[in-house]
Amino acid sequence: MCAVVGAVVIGAGLLTPPSASAAPGAPQAPSVASLAASAPAGLIPDRPMPEEVARALTRVARASDGRVRLGTVGSSNEQRPLPLASVGTGGVRLLYLTQQHGDEPLGTPAAVRALWALGVPDSAWHRWLRSRVTLDIVVQVNPDGAVRNQRYNHDPSAGGEYSEPGVGYDINRFHNPLTPIEDIPVPEARAILRRWHATHPAIVVDYHMQGRYLQPDGRETTASILWPTTTLAGEAAVTRSRQVAVRNFDVLTSVAGANVTRYPGGDYEGIARNGYGILGSASLLVELSDLPPEQADFQIRTAFTSMIATVHGAANGSLWRTDPARADTIPERGPSLPDVTTLRRADAA
Template identity: 25%
Template structure:
């Protein structure tokens, strides 16, 4: 039986150059304004787990090329989904991973828009030359605030209930060696192991007040930084970053810096590159849906451009892999790309 599709109402649009982005209102995660009356993304466009599942099933029914796979269950027993577009196993494959951290939510919303676009004429023909895998939300329990520990230490308002951690209070992006959590185990056992993945972008969020050269960044990127990563894998990771940088920077409203990340292989960007030979890129979008520090939480006005930034990232990397232009991308920009820093005054 087909799942009932939940209709989203469109309440407005954010204009980015000539692009209008509709803002669907779901009220799935919270109600009412918070943080001194400032409406935040927690009570606006975010899909609940059931709404996300309903959306995926609807798209699978509509899209001939799309296949939906359950790769495992979360601590709380929620299904973990993999969206697959595999026309030719010999084609290069990219994996997009979102929401390892439950309070980093807008990239998931962008991934859902991208999935919808893959069933339209806008991306027509692209899938004959590239395989696309998407995990639209890994930390499904943290995204719903359904956890086995008090949330008070991790949220800034009683109206919020998203957490960075999974239901066992574990950071999934520090569990890529031991894989003790069911979510990371499912990712490795049922995606990274069985599928021949060439590229991966791990989509996250960071604080709202990071800057480069005095300008607030819309995000930051980083390739594998462990010494154990293969040189060719790192080069291809840097080329993946070049595609993203060129796509966002050229829009005029996106400002990208270099992320100050560590070298631990418990982190997906590093560990997956070493273990599987996958070229990986971390993309940290601006701001979070929930955090114990108010300054980390995004306001409503940031929704549209961050979702659009995610969609552009997914679109342009798929195009570059499909036409093989990624293989000739110049990586020298990394040598002069400044690290982002934390703005001390607002």
């Protein structure tokens, strides 16, 4: 029987690992636990519908006195808005994406909590951070898929590679920077590419969910990460991406209590982590394992920790003082376990 992680509370570890020196003059970073606790209970459901995302973002923006700014990057195929939330005014830009696959929801509530934690409190550290970075989050990239609990967007005319004919397209195969944006058949991917070209973020992080996997040591993987693997991405972008991966591995294992492995992803250039690496961003994929429902909050807190640690590391520069070669020591993901639906049915039997 595999060892499954329990519903733990994030500890009081600081956002900067002990080995990474803080920026001169930077205020002391709060603990992840205190930042997580700043967001009120019930801010957003674990698996939110688009209207629940909109209500939660509105609540965050109002509570922030304008420090969290709301907009859209475009519309879905069914004309639902693709929400954009931004915090900070600094010169280092970051872009986070959540729920490109509609049935992979937990990055979305993590993003809403992170926006609250970064934008609502107004301590010296918060003001310092917001003066150094601008974070954009496209919160729930695939609202049409979310309402149907499906991987694909909704497009009955969909056909060809990376689609489910009559259902829709896999958005995360259409970020190909080698294809003219106007020729991409997926409006959600076009909108994100246009946002990238408008802002040129230094870092792009894409939050997904995966199945369940067992490691050789008997523990279950709770998250997997990967940087660009396409040969078309430049060496500098891949190096920076690997540094972001190492930072995430360190913080997620030591602070969030996650069991992090290397995701076995492909090299197709239309996958977001590859496409934005080709464009020159440090690019990272974060995959949360689809654990049983009682562990959803643990997984949301894992994504929250990744979001906060990455933006803080960009603000104080500690991201770029990590050893990118350490990315090769992140353990490979183990073999798959029965899918969550099967396990839940077995538990109920």
